[in-house]
Amino acid sequence: MSTPSYRELSINGLWKNNPALVQLLGLCPLLGVSNSAVNALGLGLATALVLACSNLCVSLVRGVVNTAVRLPAFVMIIAALTTCIELLMQAYTYELYQILGIFIPLITTNCVILGRADGFAAKHKPLVASFDGFIMGMGFALVLLVLGGLRELFGTGSLFANMHLLFGPIAADWQITVFSNYKGFLLAILPPGAFIVLGLLIALKNRIDQQLAERAKALQPEAPVQSRRVRVTGVIE
Amino acid sequence: MILPELSRSITKNALVLGLFAVVTVGGVTLLQQFTAERIQASERAAQLRALNEILPRDSYDNQLFDSSVDVHDPLLGTRRPVPAYIASNGGKPSAVILPAIARDGYGGAIHLLVGILADGRIAGVRVVGHRETPGLGDKIELAKDRWILGFDGKSLENPMASGWAVKKDRGDFDQFAGATITPRAVVAAVHRALQYFDAHKNDLLEAKTHSVAPEQALPQLTEPGEATIHSRAGSAATRDDLQTTEPQPEQEGNRP
Helix, strand or coil: CCCHHHHHHHHHHHHHHCCCCCCCHHHHHHHHHHCCCHHHHHHHHHHHHHHHHHHHHHHHHCCCCHHHHHHHHHHHHHHHHHHHHHHHHHHHCCHHHHHHHHHHHHHHHHHHHHHHHCCCCCHHCHHHHHHHHHHHHHHHHHHHHHHHHHHHHHHCCEEEEHHHHHHHHHHCCCCCECCCCCCCHHHHHHCCCCCCCEEEEEEHHHHHHHHHHHHHHHHHCCCHHHCCCCCCCCCCC | CCCCCHHHHHHHHHHHHHHHHHHHHHHHHHHHHHHHHHHHHHHHHHHHHHHHHHHHHHCCCCCCCHHHEECCCCCHCCCCCCCEEEEECCCCEEEEEEEECCCCCCCEEEEEEEECCCCEEEEHHHHHHCCCCCCCHHHHHHHCCCCCHCCCCCCCCCCCCHCCCCCHHCEEEEEEEEECHHHHHHHHHHHHHHHHHHHHHHHHHHCCCCCCCCHCCCCCCCCCCHHHHHHCCCHHHHHCCCCCCCCCCCHHCCCC
C-alpha cells in the first residue's frame, strides 16, 4: 500500500474524511460533553492524544501481531493508553476530570481509535501512522470544539467560560460574554441541542463541498491537463 | 487431534497476547505509582477549596480533614455515615460543616454542604452535586447565581420556622422564575440541617474527631461525572432514588 503524503493525511483527517462529520464515529462523547467549549476541548485533546499514541504503538508492533489476534492486542494498547490519560488528567486537571467523568474511560470505546489503528496504523510506518492519528484526533477535537462553542454561545450567551479548569489560573478571565443580559436558550445545552447543532454542521460541510465541486466543474474545461492525472484506486479507508 | 502447525500458532498468539497484557498493565501500574501522590493532593485541594468557600480560611486554625465526625441522620438525608467537619479556632470549636442531601430535588438528590457557626448561624451553604435542569434549577450553584448566598447569617430563629420556605409557600426565600421545586428542596434541607445541629450541638462540638479518608471526604453522587453534566436531568433512572418525604409537589413549575 502506498504511503499517503502528510498533506493528503491532513486534508483527510480535518475535512474529507473527518471522523465526526463524515465517518460519524465517536458520537457518544461528541454529543455527551459538547455542552461547553472547555469540556469539548478537554475531551477532544484527550482523544487526539490517545489516538496519536495508539496509532504509534500499533504501528510499532504491526510486524509482531498476527492478524488473528490483532484486535484484542490493539484494544489492550488503547485501553492502557486511555487509563494513562485518565490518571494524568486526574493528577493535573482534577476538576475537568470530574466534569468529564465517565467520558474519559469511554475514549477506549471510541470507534475512531480502533478504526484508525486497524485501518491505517497497522499498515503504515510509525511516523506516518502517528501523524494520521494526531490529525484525525485534531479533526475530531475541532468539531467537538465548534459544537461545544456553538452550544455554549446559544445556551448561555458567553464563550470559553471556566477555561482555567484546563489551562490553569492564566485562563480565568478568558470568558467572553457575547450577549450580555442573555436569558439563555435551554435547548442548546440539553442533549437534543447537540443533535441539532451537529446536523447543521454536517449540512454546512456538505454544502461547502457541493459548492467546491461546482466551482471545480466550472473550471475544468480550462485545465484539461490536470484531469488526466486523476486516479481512482477504489480502496476505501 | 490438533495439527502441530495449528497448535504452534495458538501457542505463539497466546504468548504474544500475554506479553501485551504484561507490558500494558506494567505501564499503567508504573504511571499509577508515579501519579498516586499527585492525584491525592489534587483531590484534597479540590475538597478543601469547596470547604473554604463555606468557612473562610482565616476563621479557623485546625486541619479540617483531620477533625471530622461521621454523621448519619434522617434529618440530614444521609443513608450511611458521611463525614462532617469541625472547625476550631484557638482550640475552641467554632463551626461545623454538615453534609446534607435534599432527596426531593427536581432531578433527584441534591447534595449540599451546610456550614453552621457555633452560635447557630449559617456560615454558608454550597451545592456539591445535583441533576437539576440546566438554566433553571441549576441557579442553586454559586457559579450560576448568587441565590445560595441568601442563607448566610440565617438561623433557626431568623426567620422562624414558618419563614423557612420559598416565597410561593409564604416563606422568606426567593424561588427562581420557572423553578420552584429545586429551591423548595434546598430550603427544606438547610432547615433540617439546622434542626439537626440544634439537637446534636454538644455531641458535634465536643465529639472526638478523626481524620478522614480522601475517597469519602465529600458527599458524591453515585456516578461522579453526572453531577455537572446534566445529561440525564430528570430521567427515569434518577427518579427512582427520589424519596419524597413531603406530599409530591406539582411538577409543572419546573418545566422549561
